[in-house]
Structure formats: structure tokens, C-alpha cells
Amino acid sequence: MKSRFSKCTQQSKIRQIIMFIGNMQKIKMGSKKFELLDFQSKHKPPQLKKSIQKIMKELKLLYKLYIFNIYQKNLQFMKQYAKCVLYKLNNYLKKIKQQLKYFLKLGGQKQNSRSF
Numbered sequence: 001m002k003s004r005f006s007k008c009t010q011q012s013k014i015r016q017i018i019m020f021i022g023n024m025q026k027i028k029m030g031s032k033k034f035e036l037l038d039f040q041s042k043h044k045p046p047q048l049k050k051s052i053q054k055i056m057k058e059l060k061l062l063y064k065l066y067i068f069n070i071y072q073k074n075l076q077f078m079k080q081y082a083k084c085v086l087y088k089l090n091n092y093l094k095k096i097k098q099q100l101k102y103f104l105k106l107g108g109q110k111q112n113s114r115s116f
Helices: 002-030 046-072 075-115
Strands: none
Touching: 046 075
């Protein structure tokens, strides 16, 4: 039972990532206000920009490999690759959370120092 459940959750995670990529591409084309795609923003620290860029590269690569392997019907490779990508993405997201917390603390300190 557990193996079936884990396979289902992995497949749903893969689908979510692919839908996320598709939505990101639509948003990128449709509206320029989406902040994650604005890597030139001066309001984000450089490490956060790099982390977001790494995530976008991984997602785009996963999307290309997914489409290629769908045509090749090589689903076993996709499952293994998707596990690796999900692990990397989790690590990137953890780093982004840490950087955002740090950045927000710095921002709060700067605002307080200006008010004095």
C-alpha cells in the first residue's frame, strides 16, 4: 500500500512541477509584474536571485526531459530524475526561506535605524 501511495504522490509532485513551469511561462509572457521572474530587481539580495535562477533552470530542464521521455516512453528514468530534482528543489527552497528571513531582519533593522 505504501509503495502505491508514494508512487502516486511522486507523480502528482511531477505534475505540479510541470504545471508550475507552464504557469510560470504563461505569467512571464502575459504579465511583467510577476516578481519571481524579475531577476533584475534591486530589492532582492544577490543570493536570493541566484537561488531563484537555479530553481528556474532545474524546472526548465525537468520540463524538457519530461517531454522528451514522454515521447520515448522512458518513465523509469523520469521517476529517478524527478526524485533528484525534487530533492534539489527542496534544498533550494530551504535556502531561499533562510535568505528571506535574514533579508527581512536586515530590512527591519534598517527601517528602525532610519526612524531614529
